[in-house]
Amino acid sequence: MTQPIPPQKIIVHQLGRDYKSATRIVDDILQDPKPGQIRLRNHFAGVNGLFDAMAMQGAIGYIPLTPPFDLGVEAVGLIDAVGEGVKMSVGDAVATTGLGGAYRHYQIIEAAKAYKIPTATPDYLAIVPTGISALVALEQVAMLQAGETVVITAAAGGLGHIWVQLAVNMGCRVIGIAGSDAKCEFVTSLGAERCINYKTNSVADVLGEHYKDAIDVAVDTVGGSIFDALIDNIAPLGRLVVSGYASEIVEGAKPVLAPRIYERLYWKGASVRGFMNALLSEHHRDAATRLFDMMHAGDLHISLDPTVFKGLQALPDAAHHMMSGQNIGKTVLDLRDGV
Ligand SMILES: NC(=O)c1ccc[n+]([C@@H]2O[C@H](COP(=O)([O-])OP(=O)(O)OC[C@H]3O[C@@H](n4cnc5c(N)ncnc54)[C@H](OP(=O)(O)O)[C@@H]3O)[C@@H](O)[C@H]2O)c1
Structure with missing residues (x-):
């Protein structure tokens, strides 16, 4: 039987052009959520090779980034602790998006920013925020x-x-x-x-x-x-x-x-x-609701790339897989094991 490892996360410790030079996996300190916050055990993270490549160089146009900072945007998981005043419960499944929230075993996030979903399955990663981007770009910009x-x-x-x-x-x-x-x-x-x-x-x-x-x-x-x-x-x-x-x-x-x-x-x-999705956040919640409905009604089929990438240490391989054009559908990092 494998021994549980302490929770970990990926940080950018210095600006650089690749994961090897810019990032390291470090132990994370498990904190309690404050009022209005939830703590989430991330089960799956979306892999964003191009966004990471730019973030690692501090070159995201709308956010100033100075190391050390956490990497990874979208995650799906289960709530394992709630702060005061939160209407969600331990065990609820949620999808989240926010820089630094995904390439880690646990994250703390404002409950109001999380999207409640029926199950912590990776298909929801393709909706929050990828599908949201797709819908908002077509409706608001195109x-x-x-x-x-x-x-x-x-x-x-x-x-x-x-x-x-x-x-x-x-x-x-x-x-x-x-x-x-x-x-x-x-x-x-x-x-x-x-x-x-x-x-x-x-x-x-x-x-x-x-x-x-x-x-x-x-x-x-x-x-x-x-x-x-x-x-x-x-x-x-x-x-x-x-x-x-x-x-x-x-x-x-x-x-x-x-x-x-x-x-x-x-x-x-x-x-x-x-089109820059982060600058159109007033449309995100409505877009997510409609996309969940489409998905549940069978009008939107989510394709996840079948190659399995397990654990934080698999991120560079997962990113290479998509950056070299080998992926079909959304590339996913599975974070369930070990912790
Ligand atoms: N503007 C926004 O707000 C916003 C939001 C989300 C995503 N995006 C952008 O949308 C794109 C798609 O994101 P995604 O996460 O869904 O990725 P993805 O499409 O699953 O993977 C990237 C794909 O881009 C193609 N590609 C062509 N030239 C490439 C190159 N030089 N390097 C890497 N990929 C190349 C490859 O497909 P082929 O084999 O078919 O060429 C590759 O599979 C990314 O460029 C991302 O940065 C923008």
Whole structure:
């Protein structure tokens, strides 16, 4: 039988470009929740390789980060202690989101910030906050309308596979872009009319041939030449939503020798918009409630990447798995064992 270990967490002890140089696993001190707070035994954490890569460098645009600080955002677990005045109970399952709350065995959080869920299962990690991001981006930034033509990049990923389903459910024509045939099969199985494997096809050629000036909405998390191809084929009054730029975010966006993009937007009245979920928190609670309902009604299927990553020490491998594009669906870290 394995001996229980003390609770632990991952901290960034110095800024750096990778987990090895920037992070360490340290023992955590179990504290009691104050009034209004809950203590949660984290069972699962969502893996955010790109966000972590930027956080470890102190490069998250909306939060100043100075080491030491805790890492990891979304978690699902069971309440094991409640502070005074809290209406939730020990044993309740909750999903949480907040920097520093996830890559650890226990966290303390304001009860009002937690989302009560029926079971502490990892599928809820894909809703809080990934699905929330998907819904808020489509509704508040893309202003997606039924029947529009939508292109979704990294379409087989945690965020992407929810975007595909939300847009399909709205009666939109959905075109996915993803990095393998297996991913594309998954994306079309969700209802996309086409999925372009950008590793074996030119996105610019396929969009130019089949969707010339016909993309009403594009939600892009990849950037680079894919972003260029989306702009080139945006429809009149189209909206391209910059929701990330995975291909360049770690090294920094490269200079491009090309005319400024206003000439490609102006005559079509098209726009490029940024989406940053953390800045739209007033929409989160409503989005989560609706997404839980969709999930429970069978209108939203959550896909978790099947590769199992167990324990805090598995985080670098889990992040590498997603950063190298091997994941299909949400990548999860299982924190249940040992403590
Ligand atoms: N703006 C916001 O508020 C917000 C909120 C949540 C997430 N995001 C962003 O949304 C994206 C998706 O997040 P997720 O957690 O759901 O991840 P994910 O999509 O499950 O995994 C990332 C995927 O991005 C694709 N990718 C393409 N180029 C890449 C590169 N150079 N490095 C790493 N990945 C690359 C890969 O898919 P392919 O094999 O198909 O290329 C990979 O599987 C991330 O970029 C994240 O930062 C933004």
